[in-house]
Amino acid sequence: xxxxxxxxxxxxxxxxxxxxxxxxxxxxxxxxxxxxxxxxxxxxxxxxxxxxxxxxxxxxxxxxxxxxxxxxxxxxxxxxxxxxxxxxxxxxxx
Amino acid sequence: xxxxxxxxxxxxxxxxxxxxxxxxxxxxxxxxxxxxxxxxxxxxxxxxxxxxxxxxxxxxxxxxxxxxxxxxxxxxxxxxxxxxxxxxxxxxxxxxxxxxxxxxxxxxxxxxxxxxxxxxxxxxxxxxxxxxxxxxxxxxxxxxxxxxxxxxxxxxxxxxxxxxxxxxxxxxxxxxxxxxxxxxxxxxxxxxxxxxxxxxxxxxxxxxxxxxxxxxxxxxxxxxxxxxxxxxxx
Numbered sequence: 001x002x003x004x005x006x007x008x009x010x011x012x013x014x015x016x017x018x019x020x021x022x023x024x025x026x027x028x029x030x031x032x033x034x035x036x037x038x039x040x041x042x043x044x045x046x047x048x049x050x051x052x053x054x055x056x057x058x059x060x061x062x063x064x065x066x067x068x069x070x071x072x073x074x075x076x077x078x079x080x081x082x083x084x085x086x087x088x089x090x091x092x093x094x
Numbered sequence: 095x096x097x098x099x100x101x102x103x104x105x106x107x108x109x110x111x112x113x114x115x116x117x118x119x120x121x122x123x124x125x126x127x128x129x130x131x132x133x134x135x136x137x138x139x140x141x142x143x144x145x146x147x148x149x150x151x152x153x154x155x156x157x158x159x160x161x162x163x164x165x166x167x168x169x170x171x172x173x174x175x176x177x178x179x180x181x182x183x184x185x186x187x188x189x190x191x192x193x194x195x196x197x198x199x200x201x202x203x204x205x206x207x208x209x210x211x212x213x214x215x216x217x218x219x220x221x222x223x224x225x226x227x228x229x230x231x232x233x234x235x236x237x238x239x240x241x242x243x244x245x246x247x248x249x250x251x252x253x254x255x256x257x258x259x260x261x262x263x264x265x266x267x268x269x270x271x272x273x274x275x276x277x278x279x280x281x282x283x284x285x286x287x288x289x290x291x292x293x294x295x296x297x298x299x300x301x302x303x304x305x306x307x308x309x310x311x312x313x314x315x316x317x318x319x320x321x322x323x324x325x326x327x328x
Binding site: 017018020023025030049054056058060064065066067075080083087088094 | 129131134135138139142143144146147164167168171172175221222223227228238239240241246247248249250263264267268282286287288289292307310311314315317318321322
């Protein structure tokens with residue numbers, strides 16, 4: 001069985017598993033981990049060979065999603081005209 | 095309508111682009127109430143595209159999403175005099191959209207009600223990654239919960255920067271978003287695609303902060319997995 005504590009910068013902290021690490025990534029990004037959990041998270045990052053890659057890929061995923069705004073559907077000129085006509089009608093009645 | 099009228103309208107439409115934009119919510123709301131077409135055009139250009147996407151994530155059908163978005167614009171006009179500025183204009187617009195999309199989506203799909211969707215999608219028994227990614231007592235009793243050797247993450251290398259690849263990756267991402275459970279899809283779209291603050295998303299979708307974060311995390315994990323499968327094939 002893996003040890004329950006690990007030494008991180010000279011302090012013994014709770015050792016978490018990769019599974020627990022993977023579940024905490026968004027909380028880590030959003031700064032929602034407690035100080036204790038954050039230390040365990042960072043200690044795991046320092047001693048695991050797979051999780052740094054996983055974390056980096058989560059960052060890449062988020063960054064790639066951020067680029068999708070470049071391709072938002074444009075409002076079709078005909079639909080735009082119709083909506084503006086709706087606005088005019090609304091204006092006339094209000 | 096006369097041709098001349100159409101042309102002059104088109105010209106006036108084009109002029110909107112060169113006018114300085116109305117910056118604050120207050121300015122926009124005031125202008126809308128007073129009947130300033132420029133304000134409405136500005137909102138259309140700013141939000142219509144992302145509204146269609148958000149509605150599609152919920153309704154799963156572009157035509158239904160278009161209808162929900164049209165309905166939203168009408169509701170905005172009908173409600174603008176009552177808008178009190180308790181939330182931002184953006185939050186208000188997207189909450190109306192979210193309600194319209196829910197109603198539409200449920201009518202078309204006869205699916206589970208919204209309240210149950212959140213429960214279903216934040217259920218405890220839905221790990222970010224499938225169980226087999228990690229060691230169990232059967233695979234390696236010394237390292238339970240650590241990466242299984244067959245699923246150890248490997249770096250995504252040689253990601254080409256070619257136009258063809260970028261457009262393919264975009265398609266993969268969009269497909270991945272569309273296959274997410276409804277609430278997860280909307281939360282990740284607001285947060286990671288549109289860059290909204292968590293609090294705004296909670297207000298728009300009427301979610302608790304914790305549920306919002308759980309939905310976001312599961313969505314991100316699934317999209318990462320879809321990208322991983324894609325990179326493994328490249």
